Structures are given as structure tokens and as C-alpha cells.
Amino acid sequence: MEAEGSQLKLYSYWRSSCSCRVRIALNLKGIKYEYVAVNLAKGEQSNSEFLKLNPLGFVPVLVDGEVVVSDSFAILMYLEDKYPQHPLLPSDLAKRALNYQVANIVSSSIQPFQNLVVLKFVEGKIDPQTWARHHIERGFAALEKLLKDHAGKYATGDEVFMADLFVAPQVDGAIRRFKVDMTQFPLLLRLHEAYSELPSIQDAMPESQPDAPPSSSS
Amino acid sequence: MHNQEQKAAGTWPLSNLVLYSFWQSSCSWRVRFALKLKGLPYEYRAVDLVKGEQFSPEFQRLNPLGYVPVLVDGGVVVSDSFAILMYLEDKYPQNTLLPEDPQLRALNLQAAGVVTSSIQPLHMQSLLKYIEDKFGPEERLLWAKTHIEKGLLALEKLLKGFAGQYATGNSLYLADVFLAPQIAVAVSRFKIDITQYPTLSRIHESYKSVPAFLASIPEAQADASH
Numbered sequence: 001m002e003a004e005g006s007q008l009k010l011y012s013y014w015r016s017s018c019s020c021r022v023r024i025a026l027n028l029k030g031i032k033y034e035y036v037a038v039n040l041a042k043g044e045q046s047n048s049e050f051l052k053l054n055p056l057g058f059v060p061v062l063v064d065g066e067v068v069v070s071d072s073f074a075i076l077m078y079l080e081d082k083y084p085q086h087p088l089l090p091s092d093l094a095k096r097a098l099n100y101q102v103a104n105i106v107s108s109s110i111q112p113f114q115n116l117v118v119l120k121f122v123e124g125k126i127d128p129q130t131w132a133r134h135h136i137e138r139g140f141a142a143l144e145k146l147l148k149d150h151a152g153k154y155a156t157g158d159e160v161f162m163a164d165l166f167v168a169p170q171v172d173g174a175i176r177r178f179k180v181d182m183t184q185f186p187l188l189l190r191l192h193e194a195y196s197e198l199p200s201i202q203d204a205m206p207e208s209q210p211d212a213p214p215s216s217s218s
Numbered sequence: 219m220h221n222q223e224q225k226a227a228g229t230w231p232l233s234n235l236v237l238y239s240f241w242q243s244s245c246s247w248r249v250r251f252a253l254k255l256k257g258l259p260y261e262y263r264a265v266d267l268v269k270g271e272q273f274s275p276e277f278q279r280l281n282p283l284g285y286v287p288v289l290v291d292g293g294v295v296v297s298d299s300f301a302i303l304m305y306l307e308d309k310y311p312q313n314t315l316l317p318e319d320p321q322l323r324a325l326n327l328q329a330a331g332v333v334t335s336s337i338q339p340l341h342m343q344s345l346l347k348y349i350e351d352k353f354g355p356e357e358r359l360l361w362a363k364t365h366i367e368k369g370l371l372a373l374e375k376l377l378k379g380f381a382g383q384y385a386t387g388n389s390l391y392l393a394d395v396f397l398a399p400q401i402a403v404a405v406s407r408f409k410i411d412i413t414q415y416p417t418l419s420r421i422h423e424s425y426k427s428v429p430a431f432l433a434s435i436p437e438a439q440a441d442a443s444h
Contacts, residue, residue: 055375056332067321074327078320093308094294100301105283107331108300108339118340121364125353145282 008033011053011061013040014209015177017111018072019060020169023204025076028086028160037211040116073103076162088162098156102143102163106170110139114178132178140174140185143167147187153194160198168195172205235260238280238288240267241439244338245299246287247399250439252303254430255390256313264441300334303395315392325386329376329393333400337369341408366404367414373397374415381417383424390428398425402435 010026010033012019026033038044038059045057054061054070062069062078069078080088089096112118113135119128147163150156155163171192174180182189195201206212237253237260239246253260265271265286272284281288281297289296289305296305307315316323339345341362350358377393380386385393401422404410412419425431436442 055378056372067324069321069324069328071324071328071331073331074324077327078324081320081323093305094296096308097294097296097301097305100304101296101298104298104300104334108334112335112339121361125357142283 009036009063010034011036011038011050011059011063012209012211013038013059014212015173015206016040016059017169017173018058018107020172020204020206021072021165022060022062022075022079023209024165024168024201025079025088027200027204028088029079029083030085031079031083035210037209039211073107076165088165090157090159090161095150095156095161098146098150099162102146102155103166105139105142105146106166109142110136110170114173129178133180136170136174136178136180137184139170140180140188144185144187151187151191155191160200164191164195164201167191168201169205171195176206234292236263236290237261238263238265238277238286238290239439239441240265240286241436241442243267243286244399244403245285247402247434247436248299248395249287249289249302249306250434251398251431252306252315252395254433255315255395256306256310258306258310262440264439266441300330303330303392307392315395317386317389317391322380322386322391325376325380326392329373329385330396332369332372332376333396336372337366337400340365340369341403362408363410366408366410370401370404370410370412370415370418374417377417381421383421385421390430394421394425397421398428398431399434401425 008026008031010019010022012023012035014037038050040059044050045059050061051057053063053068056070058070060070060072060075062075064078064082067078069075076088089099114132119132122128122131147155152158154160155167167188168191171182171188172195175182175192182192202208235253235258237246237249239250239262241264265277267286271277272281272286277288278284280290280295283297285297287297287299287302289302291305291309294305296302303315316326346358346362349361353361377385382388384390385397397418401412401418402425405412405422412422432438
């Protein structure tokens with residue numbers, strides 16, 4: 001289903017796991033969008049044009065006509081409100097809360113410790129990879145415990161919901177960028193394998209994006 | 219255990235809420251503030267993080283991750299303050315925490331996101347201890363100050379043009395639920411000079427006149443030490 005009037009625009013960076021969450025949602029909901037690349041490695045997030053859109057200089061940013069939404073969770077909730085097809089949240093309140101909890105574990109306890117800004121800050125004091133792995137592994141141990149009694153084919157049951165949108169990019173990044181040994185996390189590894197069979201998720205992964213460098217599919 | 223009975227407001231769904239909280243936890247503080255704003259009575263159960271009560275078998279059964287706050291609503295157990303707040307919003311829509319307008323709604327979620335992803339995790343006690351152990355006490359101070367100030371500056375920029383008496387206008391919403399405790403902790407625990415941030419300074423003052431906020435502060439909790 002296409003947006004009425006002008007197409008949705010997503011400001012994204014290929015390797016940004018936060019951007020990946022939104023890309024998955026747009027794919028699941030069948031929403032066409034224009035991909036606008038913001039090269040974080042080159043500092044394009046500091047361009048005055050981009051800062052006008054998002055003064056915080058973060059991707060992803062969604063532009064839907066007059067509405068500009070930043071922050072991946074805020075964008076997902078916006079999409080959920082406006083484009084209810086393929087719901088990202090189950091109707092059962094307890095399961096819904098579980099999805100929110102998984103989302104927050106990833107976005108508060110893991111991802112903040114591996115974003116470029118923090119990695120730059122610790123560089124020189126500790127190997128950034130070691131630092132990132134430490135936090136990822138703590139977060140993954142928490143997710144293993146949390147999801148043990150709830151996971152089915154996917155994180156919180158047999159359908160893809162918001163939790164999966166946060167877990168899939170996080171696990172992918174952990175494996176590819178930070179070389180985390182996933183054998184310690186059998187449930188997450190199993191989920192990763194399930195995600196690899198879903199086009200909606202695979203098409204959202206970093207190496208499939210228009211701004212992915214040619215050498216990125218490894 | 220300490221019971222605090224309060225009158226439920228109006229004819230909204232009856233609640234049977236238990237909140238596991240630590241008086242000084244800013245995440246617990248958010249939920250206390252929201253419960254008061256929604257006029258929801260709850261039983262307060264203290265979990266002494268200093269004594270390690272989060273590792274008790276009883277609490278681990280509730281939340282294997284060992285974190286507060288945890289909300290128990292009849293048969294439903296919800297952990298993580300953001301998840302709890304969204305759950306409360308879903309189930310008890312009185313005094314809604316999210317405005318109807320999509321742009322303002324998104325702004326509230328974004329402000330909450332800045333606090334919960336860019337500020338609070340970077341000054342948690344456990345992380346600061348890790349930083350101190352690995353890099354030394356001066357690095358610990360520098361780390362906390364740098365990241366808190368970055369986050370507060372981000373909020374200042376974000377809310378410019380939207381803030382009124384409170385963070386996103388003249389009503390209290392989700393952004394305030396996150397900001398009020400965060401700003402208070404930045405000032406009292408980390409001695410951040412809040413006057414650098416005029417919008418945040420102003421709303422910080424406004425919160426001091428909000429009864430729901432005053433009832434939620436650490437010092438007013440049953441487990442506060444003196």
C-alpha cells in the first residue's frame with residue numbers, strides 16, 4: 001500500500017541497526033519509500049539540511065508529508081498508528097509488554113554501547129570491539145533468559161512482532177561487525193536463522209541497502 | 219512491604235497493581251510518576267538494590283534480569299520502565315501520556331528515547347563502576363558528565379519550539395515522565411549545571427509544583443533512608 005500523495009522518505013545509513021528496524025517494518029507493512037542515504041562515516045549527519053530535519057543528527061528519520069519522525073521506536077509506533085496492516089504488536093497486553101521490553105533491552109542496554117559516538121569515545125582507552133562485545137554479550141544473556149519461556153518460531157511466539165525488529169539487526173550486527181560467538185546464545189542463534197529465511201527482514205539488512213559499499217556482503 | 223491506599227479516580231478499569239521499586243532508581247521513579255498522574259493506586263514493594271535484594275529467589279522469579287521497576291497487575295508481570303509505561307497507557311488510558319497529534323506523540327516518544335537510550339544507560343551505577351574499575355575514578359566522573367550533558371543538550375535542542383509549561387506543551391505527557399526524574403538526578407547526583415539548558419531549567423522548576431511529581435520523588439518513598 002503506498003502512502004497517499006508524496007512517497008515516504010526514510011533517511012538511513014546502511015549499517016545503522018536503528019535504521020534497519022524501520023526498514024524491516026516498512027517491508028512488513030508493504031510500504032514503499034524513498035531511501036535517502038546519510039553517510040555517518042563521512043559525518044553527513046552534521047549537514048545543516050539534515051540537522052533541520054533532526055537536530056540530534058541521528059538516523060533513522062522518517063518524513064511522511066508534513067510529519068517528521070525521528071527515533072526508531074517513535075517511527076515504529078507512528079507507522080503502527082498510521083499504517084495498521086501487518087501489526088507490529090500483538091493484541092494481548094502481556095505479550096505486547098514483552099515486545100516493548102525486548103525492544104528496550106536492545107535499544108537501551110545494548111545498542112547505545114556500540115554506536116559510533118560511544119565507540120569513538122572509548123577508543124584509545126580500550127579496544128572498541130572488546131568494549132562492544134562485553135555489552136552485547138550482557139544484553140544477549142539477558143535476552144536468552146527473558147525469551148526462554150516465550151519464544152516460538154520468532155522472539156515472542158510464532159509471528160514476527162516488534163521484538164524481532166529489534167533483535168534481528170542487533171544479532172546480525174553482533175555477528176558481522178563485532179564477531180560475537182553466538183554459540184553461547186542458542187535461542188538468539190535460532191532466531192537469526194529463522195530471520196534469514198524472511199525476505200522482509202533480509203531485504204532490510206545492511207548489505208542489501210543502496211548505500212552499502214560493494215565489498216560489504218561477506 | 220508497605221501499603222499505600224489511594225482513591226482511584228472515576229470509573230476507569232479497576233487496578234490491582236504492585237510496583238517493585240527502589241527509592242533511588244530513576245527508572246522506578248518514572249513509573250511512580252506515571253501511576254500518580256493516572257491516579258492509579260498501587261502497593262509499593264521495596265527492593266533494596268544496595269543489599270542485593272534483586273538477586274533474591276523471589277525477585278528473580280519475577281524478573282530474572284534482576285532489574286527494578288517491575289509491575290505486577292493481577293496475573294501479568296511487566297518489567298522495564300518503558301514497557302511498563304506503554305502497558306499502563308494501553309490498559310489504563312485515563313490521563314493519557316501520549317497526545318493524539320501524531321507529531322507531538324512522536325516527539326514524546328523521541329524525548330523518552332533520548333533519556334532511555336542516550337542518557338540513563340550511560341550513568342547507571344553498574345556501568346560507572348565498570349568504567350572506574352577499568353579506567354579509574356577520574357574517567358568515571360568525566361564519562362558521566364560528558365554523556366549526561368550531551369543528552370541534556372540534545373533534549374534542549376529537541377524541545378525548543380515545543381516546550382510550554384512542560385516538555386512538549388502545557389500538559390504533562392510521556393516526555394515529562396522521563397525528563398522529570400532524569401533532570402533531577404542530573405542535578406542532585408551528578409551536580410550538572412542545569413542553567414546551561416534554559417528550556418530544561420524552566421520545566422524542572424515547573425515539575426516542583428506538580429503534586430504527582432512530588433509524591434513520586436525518591437525521598438517520599440517508603441524505603442527512603444534518611
